[in-house]
Amino acid sequence: MTATTNTLTARVDTGPGLRGLVRRAGGEELWMKIAAPVSLVLAMVIFTILSPTFLTWDNLDGMLADSAIPVLLAVGMTFAVMLAGIDLSMASTLALASVVLGAVYDGGGLVLSVLAAIAVGAAVGAVNGFFVGRVKIPDMIVTLGTMGLVQGIGLIWSKGVPKPVSDHVLTTIASDSVGIFRYNFLIVAGIVLLLHVLLAHTPVGTHLLAVGDNADGSKAMGLRVSRVKLVGYIVCGTMAGVGAVFLVLYVGASQPATNTDYVMKAVAATVLGGTSLFGGRATVWGPALGALLLTVLQTGLTMVGVDAFYEPAVVGVVVLAAATLMRGRK
Amino acid sequence: MPIGLPQPGLGEILIDGQPVRFASPLEARRSGIETVYQDLALADQLTVWQNVFLNRELTWGPKGIGILRRAEMRRRSQDLVQRLAVNVPSATRTVKRLSGGQRQAIAIARAVMWSRQFVIMDEPTAALGLRETAQVEDLIRRIVDEGTSVLIISHNFEQVMRLAQQVWVMRAGEVVNGERVSDISGVELVAQVTGAAGMPPSTEALTAGPADREAN
Numbered sequence: 388m389t390a391t392t393n394t395l396t397a398r399v400d401t402g403p404g405l406r407g408l409v410r411r412a413g414g415e416e417l418w419m420k421i422a423a424p425v426s427l428v429l430a431m432v433i434f435t436i437l438s439p440t441f442l443t444w445d446n447l448d449g450m451l452a453d454s455a456i457p458v459l460l461a462v463g464m465t466f467a468v469m470l471a472g473i474d475l476s477m478a479s480t481l482a483l484a485s486v487v488l489g490a491v492y493d494g495g496g497l498v499l500s501v502l503a504a505i506a507v508g509a510a511v512g513a514v515n516g517f518f519v520g521r522v523k524i525p526d527m528i529v530t531l532g533t534m535g536l537v538q539g540i541g542l543i544w545s546k547g548v549p550k551p552v553s554d555h556v557l558t559t560i561a562s563d564s565v566g567i568f569r570y571n572f573l574i575v576a577g578i579v580l581l582l583h584v585l586l587a588h589t590p591v592g593t594h595l596l597a598v599g600d601n602a603d604g605s606k607a608m609g610l611r612v613s614r615v616k617l618v619g620y621i622v623c624g625t626m627a628g629v630g631a632v633f634l635v636l637y638v639g640a641s642q643p644a645t646n647t648d649y650v651m652k653a654v655a656a657t658v659l660g661g662t663s664l665f666g667g668r669a670t671v672w673g674p675a676l677g678a679l680l681l682t683v684l685q686t687g688l689t690m691v692g693v694d695a696f697y698e699p700a701v702v703g704v705v706v707l708a709a710a711t712l713m714r715g716r717k
Numbered sequence: 718m719p720i721g722l723p724q725p726g727l728g729e730i731l732i733d734g735q736p737v738r739f740a741s742p743l744e745a746r747r748s749g750i751e752t753v754y755q756d757l758a759l760a761d762q763l764t765v766w767q768n769v770f771l772n773r774e775l776t777w778g779p780k781g782i783g784i785l786r787r788a789e790m791r792r793r794s795q796d797l798v799q800r801l802a803v804n805v806p807s808a809t810r811t812v813k814r815l816s817g818g819q820r821q822a823i824a825i826a827r828a829v830m831w832s833r834q835f836v837i838m839d840e841p842t843a844a845l846g847l848r849e850t851a852q853v854e855d856l857i858r859r860i861v862d863e864g865t866s867v868l869i870i871s872h873n874f875e876q877v878m879r880l881a882q883q884v885w886v887m888r889a890g891e892v893v894n895g896e897r898v899s900d901i902s903g904v905e906l907v908a909q910v911t912g913a914a915g916m917p918p919s920t921e922a923l924t925a926g927p928a929d930r931e932a933n
Binding site for chain 2: 589590591593594596600601605606607608609667668
């Protein structure tokens with residue numbers, strides 16, 4: 388016993404600093420943790436060198452505004468991925484919620500239409516969570532199904548026609564600033580902070596991670612697994628609903644057509660942010676930075692003259708590479 | 718059975734003389750019966766303290782959605798592992814960084830911390846090597862000395878003889894014998910069990926445990 392204690396202490400007794408961190412966390416885990424912030428800084432430096440207009444406030448401000456929807460979807464997606472799940476329906480949920488926003492806005496007004504859009508997102512999330520958690524159908528199949536269903540409802544309802552929504556409050560949020568930051572960035576930052584508190588500082592967050600890590604063990608400890616999963620998918624769907632509000636204020640109209648890019652980008656940002664695809668390990672700020680990184684890459688590549696057609700391929704490679712790095716864990 | 722899975726077909730369970738019926742492991746936990754499952758039921762990527770307080774988190778504000786008292790849970794988990802001399806360096810480590818013996822020790826420590834009646838351990842050393850088995854047995858003796866009743870389910874007769882004070886032998890789902898360990902030899906124990914193949918004996922340390930009858 389004594390001998391073991393000694394070797395264990397010896398192995399563990401590493402102070403702070405990079406080497407200690409590497410030894411304590413293991414190289415791969417550390418890498419997953421710092422991938423997003425380090426790549427973000429690297430990308431900023433490289434693009435600043437390559438393009439003189441990259442590091443201007445105009446451009447930074449624009450990128451922050453552009454990243455609003457990717458960030459919202461990425462942090463939402465994280466709540467499905469941390470459960471070892473995925474939500475393929477996020478983009479079509481966003482489309483449907485924007486249709487609902489457009490429909491309710493006439494007659495209902497801004498507040499009601501925004502609440503309706505968010506409620507639609509939460510409702511789709513609840514359907515996903517119900518089928519994944521209670522009916523126990525694989526997440527891919529469930530969200531593939533709701534993806535089609537929700538997309539269909541949006542198209543039928545809107546007849547595929549975008550509906551203009553011009554509201555001075557939305558315009559203000561999109562373009563006005565408090566201090567140096569635009570309202571939309573501040574709202575997104577507030578939501579990210581809120582979800583961070585939920586994940587890291589409430590029992591709900593711990594339960595989500597525990598269920599994602601070890602569903603049987605969590606059940607043995609008395610957690611209601613299906614209910615925990617329901618919560619995760621509702622958070623995910625709600626973020627799609629909030630994303631719809633930002634899409635409408637961004638383009639000034641509802642968007643019945645699904646932008647499938649959103650889902651891939653959200654998953655990419657999630658894994659870039661250090662979320663384990665096998666569940667149980669996640670932060671909120673990681674995927675938020677991951678989404679910011681993807682936006683910076685997109686803007687930067689465009690500014691240095693790389694064709695925008697390369698972007699999906701880059702994102703796809705990122706997903707595959709990250710998944711490969713995680714292979715063999717668990 | 719005493720943890721609520723599966724439901725007993727016959728017989729009854731008495732705690733402090735009162736008959737109880739558990740519909741789920743959660744109800745058994747509420748009555749103060751803790752279980753260390755054979756697979757430990759630990760979330761590997763969570764920290765030691767998160768596992769110790771899993772589903773029993775201390776919070777400020779409303780239960781369930783309040784803000785976690787992380788510092789307090791860390792401190793209490795650290796106290797727990799130090800009190801039980803579990804050789805886990807820090808309660809802030811993730812469980813997957815621990816050795817098999819340490820993980821077992823965490824699962825046991827968690828059960829000890831929350832139990833008010835007794836702790837059931839299902840094959841506590843089945844997955845461990847010799848040295849780690851010795852460490853875990855040490856820990857079990859220590860918590861018994863501290864006053865916790867332990868019911869061990871084990872097919873390791875030598876371990877039963879080493880750890881237990883009272884043994885119940887089960888064969889084909891029925892208790893075929895109950896004796897003080899001091900009154901029985903290992904050879905007799907094996908003979909009783911092998912009446913039918915592969916039936917594990919139940920043993921309980923300390924007589925202070927609740928009246929616990931299992932039938933079929």
